[in-house]
Amino acid sequence: MRGKSKKVPVRPVKLDEEFADVPRLFAHDGDLIVSHVVAALSSVFPDGEDFFVRSVRHYKDRIEDPELNAAVLGFIGQEVTHGREHRAFNAHLDSLGYHTKFVERLTRRGIAFRERHSPAIANLASTAALEHFTATLAELVMTSEETRESFGHEAVRNLFLWHALEEAEHKAVAFDVYQAVGGGERLRILMMKIARYAFVVSMSIQVILGLLLDRETYKPGRLRKSLAYTRKQPLFSRESWNQLKAYERKGFHPDDRPTGDLVELWRERLFGVDGAMTESVRGAA
Ligand SMILES: [Fe+2]
Ligand SMILES: [Fe+2]
Numbered sequence: 001m002r003g004k005s006k007k008v009p010v011r012p013v014k015l016d017e018e019f020a021d022v023p024r025l026f027a028h029d030g031d032l033i034v035s036h037v038v039a040a041l042s043s044v045f046p047d048g049e050d051f052f053v054r055s056v057r058h059y060k061d062r063i064e065d066p067e068l069n070a071a072v073l074g075f076i077g078q079e080v081t082h083g084r085e086h087r088a089f090n091a092h093l094d095s096l097g098y099h100t101k102f103v104e105r106l107t108r109r110g111i112a113f114r115e116r117h118s119p120a121i122a123n124l125a126s127t128a129a130l131e132h133f134t135a136t137l138a139e140l141v142m143t144s145e146e147t148r149e150s151f152g153h154e155a156v157r158n159l160f161l162w163h164a165l166e167e168a169e170h171k172a173v174a175f176d177v178y179q180a181v182g183g184g185e186r187l188r189i190l191m192m193k194i195a196r197y198a199f200v201v202s203m204s205i206q207v208i209l210g211l212l213l214d215r216e217t218y219k220p221g222r223l224r225k226s227l228a229y230t231r232k233q234p235l236f237s238r239e240s241w242n243q244l245k246a247y248e249r250k251g252f253h254p255d256d257r258p259t260g261d262l263v264e265l266w267r268e269r270l271f272g273v274d275g276a277m278t279e280s281v282r283g284a285a
Pocket of ligand 2: 052079131134167170
């Protein structure tokens with residue numbers, strides 16, 4: 001395990017009541033595409049995170065390092081909480097007309113199929129790769145004011161900020177487990193290559209279908225305005241793509257990108273210095 005061991009605290013965050021007044025186009029300035037991108041991401045999180053938990057838990061008994069073992073418990077606790085809160089958010093989005101529950105079911109079935117046919121070590125390699133996705137996204141959320149602003153509604157921004165902080169806190173856990181159980185470099189890199197394209201293709205399909213089914217898309221000038229705004233977002237920059245690709249370098253480790261200071265900053269902003277919760281992360285952005 002490279003770098004200092006990191007605390008992975010499980011926090012009793014509950015945001016569901018705050019989702020009640022999230023409007024349909026919740027993103028900044030009611031942006032159409034960003035609302036659909038955020039909904040698409042949230043739709044795949046709960047079942048994706050359940051998969052991450054199962055993939056890591058499978059190897060739990062083979063981890064000898066007590067610090068890594070403690071980090072695994074924290075990782076599981078954090079991912080379970082993320083799944084619960086994103087399911088609550090998805091239920092609200094579904095009630096507003098998004099197809100989030102349908103996508104959740106589809107994701108669950110796709111993952112179940114994969115788990116029936118894929119070796120456990122490949123599942124863990126995919127988990128480590130996808131954790132690099134969430135860590136990359138997390139870093140962006142924590143560093144870019146523009147990205148935080150793009151979420152629009154405060155409850156959505158808080159959900160993604162809290163999630164971002166915890167993704168950064170546990171970003172190396174699945175990776176360290178993969179290495180501790182003897183996972184090799186070739187499989188690790190291959191799984192990232194597959195994940196990178198599969199993720200982009202599946203997200204694009206989801207967003208395009210969502211837009212096609214959204215009446216708002218057909219209002220004059222609406223899509224053009226949203227395209228202009230979306231194109232400027234750091235999420236879709238070459239830099240983010242390169243940060244993802246860095247994972248495919250031999251010898252890569254998630255701690256190659258130090259994010260400790262960023263984690264400290266957001267721990268303090270969201271939860272106070274002593275880790276106590278501040279008004280259920282309200283007003284934290
Ligand atoms: Fe998560
Ligand atoms: Fe994660």
